[in-house]
Amino acid sequence: MTKLRIGVVGLGGIAQKAYLPILSHAADWQLVGGFSPNRQKAQPLCDSYRMACFSRLDELAQQCDAVFVHSSTASHFSVVKSLLEQGVHVYVDKPLAETLEQGEQLLELAQARGKALMVGFNRRFAPLYGQLQQQMRQPASIRMDKHRADSVGPxxxxxxxxxxxxxxxxxxxxxxxxDGKLLGGRLSANDAGEMLYAEHHFRCGETMVTTSMHRQAGSQRESVQAVTRGAVYQLDDMRQWRREDRDGVLEQPAPGWQTTLAQRGFEGAARHFIQSVANQTPPQTGGEQALYAQRMIEQILREADLPGNPM
Structure with a gap:
């Protein structure tokens, strides 16, 4: 069986920290090469991973079956559109595109060309989050916080x-x-239009959902708490699991052998995309799932009570 040929567009921080370490350990695929407009910076990185450094996007596309796109959000529409038109399957960092209209166009193009288009919501592939989703029974409430120590602007x-x-x-x-419904919330920004705090409330069937983010909380942390029938769950930073029920408290750290990239879902997401392409099956975060949360963000912006409502 011929191995899938994989390429990478955009060789900045997220590619270097998360995806190239995974893709370079090729088993069922071949890492062909990368493309970046900055050839001077791209060449040494490509050399370190023993892959070709392409000077043009179309040349990379011609040599690949699937491409991971880690370029700027502003470039997503043009880059993904070009790759799909050249018959390449695409994995792209979130968001799919700068606007919903652009995202919808890309989904239509992928469907018309019969190509997989997956958005990299890596947390859906984090093992402890997957375990929580499988074990919860009739959740009454779910709260997720993701705070930053000092990340206001630029x-x-x-x-x-x-x-x-x-x-x-x-x-x-x-x-x-x-299938959530936005009930309300709070969004605040400073005079420069930079985000300070967000908290929103949703209803998904019988489950109440709260999301929260503070950009200057003095702490870099992420947590999920779920109150369900028979148990209360607490997950911290995708590494620590705590379940409390009538039998007591069960604490479960992530396995010591598990890498950070696996814990945070990057490895699972990348492998899922490659397997979807190889098996010709739809990826989990393709289609309407690719735009689901982005539609919610647009609604949050429309309903925000902010001076000038900076959309």
Whole structure:
């Protein structure tokens, strides 16, 4: 069986920290090469991973079956559109595109070309989050917090919502079973239009969902608490699991052998995409799931009570 040929577009921080370490350990695929507009910076990195450094996007596409896109959000629409038109399957960092309209166009194009298009919501593939979703019985409430120590600016509110808060909304609503309805919340920004705090409340069937993010909380932490029938769960930083029920308290740290990339779902997400392409099956975060949380972010922005409502 011929191995899938994999390429990478965008060789910055997220590619270097999360994806190249995974993709370079090729088993059922071949890491062909990478493309970045900055050839001077890209060449040494490609050399270190013993892969080709392409000077043009179309040249990379011609040599690949699937491509991981880690370029800027502003470039997603043009890059993903070009790759799909050249017959390549695409995995792209969230959000799918800067606007819902662009995202919808990309989904339609992927469907028309018969190509997989997956958005990298890595937390859906974090083992402890998956374990929580499977074990919960009739959750009454789910709360997810993702706070930053000191990360106000330099980007504007909309960018931060789509770049970071989107993860919180997507993961919390996914844990609750999806199909959420926004009930209300709070969104605050400073005079420069940079996000300070967000908290929102949703209803998913019989489950109440709360999402929260503070950009200057003095602590870099992520946690999920679920109150369910028969048990209360607490998960911290995708590494610590705590379940409390009538039999007592069960605490379960992540396995010592498990890598951080596996704990945080990057490894599971990348392998899921490659397997989807190989088996010709739809990826979990493709189709409408790719835009589900982004639609919620747009609604949050529309309903925000902010001076000038900076959309």
């Amino acid at each position: 980007n504007l509110l909309r960018f931060t919502l789509l770049d970071d808060y989107l993860h919180v909304v997507d993961t919390a609503l996914w844990l609750a079973g999806g």
